[in-house]
Amino acid sequence: MLKVFNKQPVFYIKILYNIHMSEDIKKILDYAIWAPSGDNSQPWRFEVEDNKIKVFNLPDKDNPYLNFRQSGSLIAHGGLLENITITAQHFGYEAEISLFPVSNDDILVAIVSLSKATNPQHDHLFQFIKQRHTNRRPYENTPLTPKQREDILRTPRELGFGKVQLVETGKEKQIVGRAGALAEIVILENKKLHEFLFCDVVWSEADEKKLRHGLYIKTMEFNSIQKVMFRLARNWLFMKLAIRPGLPKFIAKKDSKLYASGAAVGIVAMHGDSRENFVRAGRLMQRVWLKVTASGLALQPVTATLFFTQRILAGETENLLSLYHTDLMKVAYNDIKKTFGIQNETIAMMFRLGIAKPASARSSRISAEEKIIAIK
Structure with a gap:
């Protein structure tokens, strides 16, 4: 019989923590996927385990002639990882990124480890993640300030x-x-x-x-x-x-x-x-x-x-x-x-x-939930 005196059992606290972490990771990935990619190819998928997000490349998603040695897709993954870093801060986490953690595996681009920030920092760029988009209109020649x-x-x-x-x-x-x-x-x-x-x-x-x-x-x-x-x-x-x-x-x-x-x-x-x-x-x-x-x-x-x-x-x-x-x-x-x-x-x-007039349209995204193939 398990006796608890004014405290939750440790395993129960861990389960609650993992559930909370899992929900926060979904929120983080909901913002991460708004990174740009070649022809909106979105060449990524995710596996989530505890506090870790494994980010995988989908090598057949982008144009094979322009995406030489996956360079275009890797640039897209960089945008995704920057979004993860910024959004993790917004939700009170620090993101530690390990690029290509398995040396002979080109598909596993990164493992992102999240931990609660002891001194939370909020990046003001967070609010612009979902606003960012490509604008192909003519631009004014007004100089930069x-x-x-x-x-x-x-x-x-x-x-x-x-x-x-x-x-x-x-x-x-x-x-x-x-x-x-x-x-x-x-x-x-x-x-x-x-x-x-x-x-x-x-x-x-x-x-x-x-x-x-x-x-x-x-x-x-x-x-x-x-x-x-x-x-x-x-x-x-x-x-x-x-x-x-x-x-x-x-x-x-x-x-x-x-x-x-x-x-x-x-x-x-x-x-x-x-x-x-x-x-x-x-x-x-x-x-x-x-x-x-x-x-x-x-x-x-x-x-x-x-x-x-x-x-x-x-x-x-x-x-x-x-x-x-x-x-x-x-x-x-x-x-x-x-x-x-x-x-x-x-x-x-x-x-x-x-400076330009607003773009006529923006491209949609496949949801983060559809891109997560496993939550352990």
Whole structure:
């Protein structure tokens, strides 16, 4: 017979603690999943055991041609982990992150261990996690304020890794805007890349609400003519015929002006291209994005040129990119490096930011509960 004198038995307290912890973890993950990912692919799943969250990568979720060696998905996981860190603080926990804890396991990205904070710290960026989104509208060229600029540029010091740089002159933005847009020529002129672009498109609001993943067409901010052309362009025969008169080059030229609009174009760079560094780059990018959102500015990633270049530098373009497209991407990447003054670092992300009208739509998310495969 168990006797209790003014105290709950230890095992009962532990059960209550675990139930409470489990509910808090669900709340934390409900915010974590609002991290950005390539074409809203959401390449993660979770296992929860006591105070630990195991975060797994789903390697087949993102575009295999752009997601070279899972770099895009790892950046997405970095954003997820930054959201976990910020949200854990909000609920009174400290999050200790162990990246790739099993050396030969590329699927297990991280184990996050939560413990009650002895001196709780609340990050003001928490309230902007669910507000953050991609805005593909034209941006105003209004300059950043000194406070906005400093807030963005000090982010690497806050996290203890990486580099964030901005270019703000018209000429610099034009150079990197054009370099970012050149990737669209490659995608639209290459049958394999063209097919993967359009297979990820979600064409209606009803499908978007049902699927809750993919590239929702309404977020593309197309005008009525662009919508018609985009629908025609999903047919490879039409696109193939449109290459000769220069439709892909025309689209890239228009988008280069779009990418050059705004207060600044920025990059996130790391010392090395390890899997850990791409995750860290994602954390850094997410924190910058949350700060941009908090300051009332819009942001759009511009990454295809960077991802193509990773594949080119690794010498893995066989049966994918033509010599012409390979040279095009090399020139574009060198223009980006030269403009930002990058020497040996790896540029993991590029983005534009500025004042813009609100986005027409946002992408949905698959719930955290559906992404948790086990609670032990």
